[in-house]
Amino acid sequence: MSTLTPSQPLSRRFARTRSGWRRWPLASAAGAALAVALVLLPLVFVIVQAQQSGWGEVRRLLFRHEVAVLLWNTVRLGLACTVACAVLGVGAAWCVERTAIPMRRLWAVLLVLPLGIPDFVVGFGWVSIDHSLHGYWAAVLVMTLSLYPLVYLPAATALANVDAGLEEAARSLGLGRWRTFWRVTMRQIRLAVLGGCLLVTLALLAEYGAFEITQYRTFTVEIFTEFQLGFDAVAACVLSLVLVALCVAALLGELLLGGAPRGWRSGTGVARPVSRVPLGRLTVPVLAALTALCAAALGVPLYALVYWMARGSSTTLPSASILGALAHTAEFSAAAAVLATALAIPLTTLSIRHRNRLTLLIERVAYLPMALPGLVVALGLVSFSVRYALSLYQSALELIVAYAILFLPLAVVAVRAAMVQAPARLEEVGRSLGRGPLSAWMRITLPLIAPGLRAAFALVFISSATELTATLLLHPTGVNTLATQFWAYTSDFSYGAAAPYAAVMVAISAVPVYLLSRRMTPRAGARRA
């Protein structure tokens, strides 16, 4: 039965002809190319605008005493806030996850909720109650209270998943509880904490609203002022480059400190419950500290909103315009969420199903906006539209594109998690059962990634709805969103009129944050049940 013909020797070079590009599905390649172009566009045009008047001008604008002051302001704020967030975040996470604290589930939710309040609303809350609050320490206070959940969340998750065996081994080797924490526990959660700290630093560099309210000048505030009030696009773009450099420095700093992904995982043994430290006499002080933290981060802003709304209702409550602003916000945010989610599909398809160096690079580029402040994205888009597409300038489309670029990383993260659950194999089986490529995708892959698409939509929607900085620069003239209307009233010190807008924004973002914290705790709790 052997019908063997001798196999011919074949040139190995031949294998190359049909690799790389040609194996990518055309639609995914086109979508990914569009996403990359959109992400890089603002950065490119910030640079183009900055060197418009020549590099000499750039140098003159950069090497000023004023810039040194801004740099110092930004760096000292960044350091203080990041350290404070790390201490608060890890400390609170340890108390909740590793001690026998009363009402654990409640604390787990309360400590995350400040994430649902936009930073500028926290600033508004504090400053509207105490007008004397301004300057460095006010900025540190407001930003720390707003951002510590970015460390708390990953730290709590990591602490809940810590391998109890390692700690027990350390104790049996003669280390005390404190040294065990530093030498074993901290090492296990270090990457999570560092990742959180990076997010804090990037958020600080991008923040405008809270610093404007607390009258503290950072780069972002200065850039905004130069552009919006000084009409000096060149100076704004030059300073933006410094801001981007600071973001890159933060990213590199995290890498240097060991944040690079490293396969450090112990065996896949059965997860054993970690022991809970009884607090004993410390119960009351710990409870008091957590209560104070929640009161400051959650209580004060919410109290301020309620207070000003109660005051405002007696004077002017423009309910009609709030509905209008809400409608615009929803419209822009939903469009941006659809766009970002749609772009995330080809990006993740390529990086998961057609994994090679180029597609991995493309995926990294998609994460770039994490390090791009909203202000820089907005400036870049303005600079682009003024040159090449004037009709786009301050159009709804431009704002929507800005949101989509800014929050593309969120969409990619969410869709990626789902795409992993929808292997190409399934689609291939569908093809072998007689379905064309599109039909197989619609009937198999789409239903499987639907939960990820919903999550991506929700994340981008919420982030867009509470975005302030880019919105202020890009919103169509005469069209107000919740954020811009809130800002307009706050700038006039019409706190009573501003408060309802903030309340609606808090309501929009608080629900998913609440769900997020809930989803985390039962899992952690169930492991110990």
Added chain:
Amino acid sequence: MSSLLVEGLVKGYGKRPVLEGVDLEVPAGSLTAVLGLSGCGKTTLLRVIAGFERAQRGRVALGERTLDDGHSYLPPEQRGIGYVPQEGALFPHMTVEANVGFGLSRRERRGGTVAELLEMVGIAGLAGRLPHQLSGGEQQRVALARALARRPDALLLDEPFSSLDATLRNHVREEVHALLRAQGVTTVLVTHDQEEALSLADVVAVLRDGSIVQQGAPAELYESPADERLASFLGAVNVIPADFAPGAAVTPLGTLALRAERAPPAHAAGAVVVRPEQLEVRPREGGDQPGLHGRVEQCRYYGHDALLEIRPETPGATELLLARVLGQHALPAGTEVTVAARGPVTALA
């Protein structure tokens, strides 16, 4: 029913060649096993036949139709080839019924075809379940029913039993075998398990380093392997030095007949392949019995049979001999034995 033909197939990823000129002929209605170690390109071969990957050179044909000739190519949905991937790959969001009916038209789905298919693979009661509620064996059956639903001209099975545990595996394997026999569909089964290939297939093709080293009936491969590597891949083996005479090999185990199918070696000396079950082992009871003298060094007892490692006493013979005897004839270590061989044997090229 059509025969499947693969000629000079070349396929690589990037700079890495995987298949370097594969020739494979699958007779219509037969079950052909492609046997190879993991990473030898078995799955790639199936993926090219199914149409998920394109050939770089060569030809794939089903009956009269050319599916891929390195230039033009027929997409998978137009090939009429059923595919059962590893671990089934059921659509996780669909019930068993929807999975099986996926490739059918609406009319066929309503017409009770799905129920018939489920009946055929013996899981009629599970139509409403979701894949994660099924055992591994049940998932395999659903995948098979799904692939057979469109009455494909050929069926490809990619390591279909490897995810099942040992006891279940034999059971499912036999059932699937009987089913495929009854359907008479041209089938290619890919596996790394030589026992599975030998016991299930009509034809076994061994894939190694990107090409087929030998293709033939299971017994032909087992008894007359093309080379020593293949011989030991297919089962335990003794390679015995031999001097060749016309039609016979003179070995320390005696003069053994050479298989006629294989051309006699041109050179005067070489080696022959002797399977452990070709050795006859008897305890030595004094006197001068014919055959090779030796001593049992170790006895691996498996119940139904036993594998003896025998150290020959003949000066010059250093290799251990492996002999398979029935379980009830197992001999303890230290037993003095005589060993004889039953021919015919195959000379190694």
